[in-house]
Amino acid sequence: MDQLSAMRVFVRVVETGNFSRAAIALNMPKTTVTNLIQGLEAHLRTTLLNRTTRRVMVTTDGALYYERASQIISEIDELDGSLSNSQAQPSGRLRVEMAGAFADLVVIPSLCDFHSRHPQIQIDLGVGDRLVDYMAENVDCALRAGTPTDQSLIARKISEIAMVTCASPVYLEKMGMPTMPEEMAEGHHFAVGYLQAQAGRILPMEFSRDGETRDIVPNYVISANDARSYLTAALTGLGVAQLPLFMAREALADGRLIRVLPMWQHEPLPLYVVYPQTRHLSNKVRVFVNWLVGLMRDIDK
Structure with missing residues (x-):
């Protein structure tokens, strides 16, 4: 068993609350997710998750393991990122949420510029002001007007809107x-x-x-x-x-x-980029946020 892979899968199952959603987020078959969780439980000789036909619930041991495992994975990702960021082009799918007005009038008309700078990043854009479950929906970051009230999110103020x-x-x-x-x-x-x-x-x-x-x-x-x-x-x-x-x-x-x-x-209305505290700020998120800062700086000029 690849224990690190199993830990990553376990963390994503806990965060999404569902084997199927975790499999989609990780881009792997559901059977692989199930086998890795079973292998991890056999290795640890304990039950981490209680399954029913409708939901997955974390056991007491599972909650303790999740807390440490998510911290370890975050530290590994941060270590890898710190060594590779200066050498590797950011790449992969970036899941972003924002209101339709920002998308249509500000962000999308300028995305050719972002793509020319970072051609290996694919943006999956969700449009709307709805309440987002960042973990379950695998959202990397969101652009939000007004001061955020959700304490589980890290918020970076990037502009003010006249x-x-x-x-x-x-x-x-x-x-x-x-x-x-x-x-x-x-x-x-x-x-x-x-x-x-x-x-x-x-x-x-x-x-x-x-x-x-x-x-x-x-x-x-x-x-x-x-x-x-x-x-x-x-x-x-x-x-x-x-x-x-x-x-x-x-x-x-x-x-x-x-x-x-x-x-x-x-x-003026403050404008923030928000992302979950438990999610490592990857290089692709970092370059997108920095690009947004520059884009929004002159929005009302």
Whole structure:
């Protein structure tokens, strides 16, 4: 038995909670995964995993072994990486998650540049703002707006996104120009609501002026949990919206959107790359993150 390979397989089974998902993540047959786990248990003379038809549960011995094994594997990967990073071209599949607006408007249009620098990296791009199970889905990193709250993730701030409050001419002709943030909540005006799907709530609109900050829970006709749909609703005339400037810039330039409440600002939104603490920051992830830093640096210029 190749004990190191068996340890890697065991760690991935624990992290994914499933033999089949571990086999897919490791790109090996499920029978090989099963045989390696059985061989490891025979070698250790203990049961590491309890199997049922629906799930895999870690035993007490298995939990102890996982803690040490994952640490050992991480240290081995880090050692190998430190010796090979300066010599080897980063390669392999890179699983990345990000919102559709970032993907469509910022990242994908620039990916030819990344590919020319790192032609041996394949990017598997997941698009959306959904809650991600990083281990089970084998996600290497994600691009997220707003300060992360998940303590199991390592977060690196790479940029800040300028925000703008705006509405369409169709909306303003019908409802008039708002003069105070409170009008968004008092029925004088409508906003486009942004639905935070995980929490099931509408995010408040944020307004700041001269050190004063107001959070307004808006009155809305429609809410959306996707930035592109949110933009479409604003362009259609369904309400006042607070948008990243990079999303609204073209519509502001051609008059399809008009800035409102210019004396009240939305604080810039922090942008983070996040990845699991238990996952070694491989060379392919490192070069992608560094590329993103450069890409986002000039996003609002």
